[in-house]
Amino acid sequence: MDIKTLKLKASENRLKVLEKVAEVGRGHLGGTFSCIEILTCLYYEILNLDLIKLNSNDRDRVLIGKGHACLGLYNIFFDLGLLSLEKLDEFGTNSHSLGPQLNYKNLGIETNTGSLGHAIGLSCGLALAARLNKKNYKVFSLVGDAECDEGSIWESVLFASQNKINNICVIVDRNWLSVTKKIDRLDEVSPLENRFKSYGWETIIIDGHNCEEIIKALKTKSTKPIAIIADTIKGKGVSFMESGIKWHHSIPTKNEYLNARSELENQILKNKL
Amino acid sequence: MxxxxxxxxxxxxxxxxxxxxxxxxxxxxxxxxxxxxxxxxxxxxxxxxxxxxxxxxxxxxxxxxxxxxxxxxxxxxxxxxxxxxxxxxxxxxxxxxxxxxxxxxxxxxxxxxxxxxxxxxxxxxxxxxxxxxxxxxxxxxxxxxxxxxxxxxxxxxxxxDKGIFPKIYNEEDCKIGLKIFSNKNKIKIITTGYTTHLIRDLLNKNNLKEIDIIDLFRVKPINESLLISSLMEGDHIITLEENSKIGGIGSIICELVADNKMTAKIHRFALDDTLLEKYGDRIWLMQQSGLDLNLIISKVKEIIN
Structure with missing residues (x-):
């Protein structure tokens, strides 16, 4: 898929996320918008979808730590035929497994989410299973930068390099915001890239909204585990949401919705030109 | 062996x-x-x-x-x-x-x-x-x-656990998840783990035979039907364990008795909800936590009399 189409897919996805959040009155716009291009490139360009659809043991695995970005994923799943419209419409209603966190009972979803700091350790286990089962699949993890405060992450990061796990690729959606605070960009003691590097990982820093850079990074080959630090903007795409703490889980008012909608529609038009 | x-x-x-x-x-x-x-x-x-x-x-x-x-x-x-x-x-x-x-x-x-x-x-x-x-x-x-x-x-x-203990189980008992040593008395002791060995020795030493002992090997899910049918026959149920009194097998038995409207009296022996601030051996620690098996013997004698 060409870069222009990927960009269009991403902007259309943002609009659908906004519509759904406004419709059901819950969701996480900020952290979903920050990782839309990452998810788009991963699913449209990198993964073998046929194997995912077949739930084949050979499929590449995607483990998501920040499961609250699920709506971005569901829209991609719908677009790619992994999820029916009927199922997508169940989101936010009682008694369905497609909810505001990921549930492994749905095709394409590997693990339950809701608690942070689990994805990289699970990925290590799956990556080891590939080695033991003589499979060639790769394991991708998407985690947030604030999520990397969790100690469990670093237990797993250390294990991966000590055990020479080289079929794992972690993407950190570095949007510089947690739920309650801005993450200090001038923190020279522990920038994420230094931490991963010092633990023996191949570390790449990219613009997490630039599809060319994302795809190139996702295709990196290394004998080491790979960490892609993707610099992003929380709330990307809606000017008044960008880098705003409030938009971790705020729901837009009617006016905010209309303004956000108009901005996202303009981006879709621009990407169609 | x-x-x-x-x-x-x-x-x-x-x-x-x-x-x-x-x-x-x-x-x-x-x-x-x-x-x-x-x-x-x-x-x-x-x-x-x-x-x-x-x-x-x-x-x-x-x-x-x-x-x-x-x-x-x-x-x-x-x-x-x-x-x-x-x-x-x-x-x-x-x-x-x-x-x-x-x-x-x-x-x-x-x-x-x-x-x-x-x-x-x-x-x-x-x-x-x-x-x-x-x-x-x-x-x-x-x-x-x-x-x-x-x-x-x-x-x-x-x-x-650690160590060598007298063999009490066979494969069949393990399949059903518990060991019923006898099932004929009105006093039942439900226990698990290490304390099963302790109480068996102590009852023997005191020549107390009017008591049934049941050991729980599978604590979850417990074999409800077998336990219920045995406990239904009892007037007094004593629970004994080397676990906190909160949430262990004493709690499991209380839940079972309440849920099945049994009328037996329950006497719980377990570790008190307290902090341990000193070191000691296993039996000493149990006593520090309020678990003195001699108290069970007294309780059994009191019930019998």
């Missing part, structure tokens, strides 16, 4: 692992004598993951998602409480084939202090849906807990 409960468990696991390459063992830097043969002879199936219990549970879940049958091992509080949430979210909520093996049930690591005591884990672990819990107390039940955990294919937790 009798053997140490650890050797029985790990000996059986080694046997199973030799025949099934999908068995993976992860140690969170805990060891025991019999594990040596596993480590030496099946290095592909043995992972030494260091003192990192959260990662051990996560990796175990990942390996199980990749089709492996995983056993993870450390001292009870560390492999249950330290990584409780990982167990809840990644093993139990996805019903994965992972067995948590904890060493140090009750005060079996007495001198190491409260950090090492396995007296609160049962209360915590029994709230986790999908988890089966085994509390073996002799070589047969230890070996059988390895076999059952291997066979079940869903989350299991095995609490191991």
């Amino acid at each position: 009798n053997s140490d409960t650890r050797d029985s468990f790990f000996g059986k696991l080694y046997e199973l692992a030799k025949a099934d390459k999908d068995i993976i063992f992860i140690s969170a830097d805990a060891d025991t004598f019999t594990l040596k043969q596993f480590r030496d002879n099946l290095p592909e199936q043995y992972i030494s993951a260091g003192v990192a219990e959260q990662n051990v549970v996560l990796m175990a879940a990942g390996l199980a998602m990749g089709g492996k049958k995983v056993f993870i091992y450390s001292i009870i509080p560390f492999i249950t409480m330290r990584c409780y949430e990982q167990i809840k979210v990644n093993i139990c909520s996805m019903n994965l084939d992972v067995t948590i093996v904890g060493i140090g049930a009750g005060y079996s690591f007495s001198w190491e202090g409260p950090t090492h005591h396995g007296v609160q884990d049962l209360a915590l672990m029994r709230t986790l849906p999908t988890l089966s819990i085994f509390n073996p107390n002799d070589s047969v039940s230890s070996e059988q807990s390895a076999l059952q955990a291997y066979t079940i294919c869903s989350p299991c937790y095995v609490r191991l």
Whole structure:
């Protein structure tokens, strides 16, 4: 898929996320918008979808730590035929497994989410299973930068390099915001890239909204585990949401919705030109 | 021949692992004598993951998602409480084939202090849906807990003690999940683990025969129908355990009695909800925590008279 189409897919996805959040009155716009291009490139360009659809043991695995970005994923799943419209419409209603966190009972979803700091350790286990089962699949993890405060992450990061796990690729959606605070960009003691590097990982820093850079990074080959630090903007795409703490889980008012909608529609038009 | 409960468990696991390459063992830097043969002879199936219990549970879940049958091992509080949430979210909520093996049930690591005591884990672990819990107390039940955990294919937790104990189980008892020593009296003692051996000795010494003893090997799910039919016949039920009074088998029996509208009186003997501030051996620690088995003898005599 060409870069222009990927960009269009991403902007259309943002609009659908906004519509759904406004419709059901819950969701996480900020952290979903920050990782839309990452998810788009991963699913449209990198993964073998046929194997995912077949739930084949050979499929590449995607483990998501920040499961609250699920709506971005569901829209991609719908677009790619992994999820029916009927199922997508169940989101936010009682008694369905497609909810505001990921549930492994749905095709394409590997693990339950809701608690942070689990994805990289699970990925290590799956990556080891590939080695033991003589499979060639790769394991991708998407985690947030604030999520990397969790100690469990670093237990797993250390294990991966000590055990020479080289079929794992972690993407950190570095949007510089947690739920309650801005993450200090001038923190020279522990920038994420230094931490991963010092633990023996191949570390790449990219613009997490630039599809060319994302795809190139996702295709990196290394004998080491790979960490892609993707610099992003929380709330990307809606000017008044960008880098705003409030938009971790705020729901837009009617006016905010209309303004956000108009901005996202303009981006879709621009990407169609 | 009798053997140490650890050797029985790990000996059986080694046997199973030799025949099934999908068995993976992860140690969170805990060891025991019999594990040596596993480590030496099946290095592909043995992972030494260091003192990192959260990662051990996560990796175990990942390996199980990749089709492996995983056993993870450390001292009870560390492999249950330290990584409780990982167990809840990644093993139990996805019903994965992972067995948590904890060493140090009750005060079996007495001198190491409260950090090492396995007296609160049962209360915590029994709230986790999908988890089966085994509390073996002799070589047969230890070996059988390895076999059952291997066979079940869903989350299991095995609490191991240390040492050699009189054999009380046979394979059939293990299948039904409990041992009913006798079933003819109006006083029933329901116990589990180490305290089963203690109370049997003490009742013998005191020549008290008017009491039925039931040992619970499978603590979750308990064999409700068998237990209910036995307890229905009792007037007095004494529960005895080397666990916190909150949430252990005393609680399980109270729940069972209440839910089934039984009328028997319940007398609970377990560890008080207090902090231990001094070191000591196993029996001394029990007494410090309010668990004095002689009090049970007095209670039994009081009931009989």
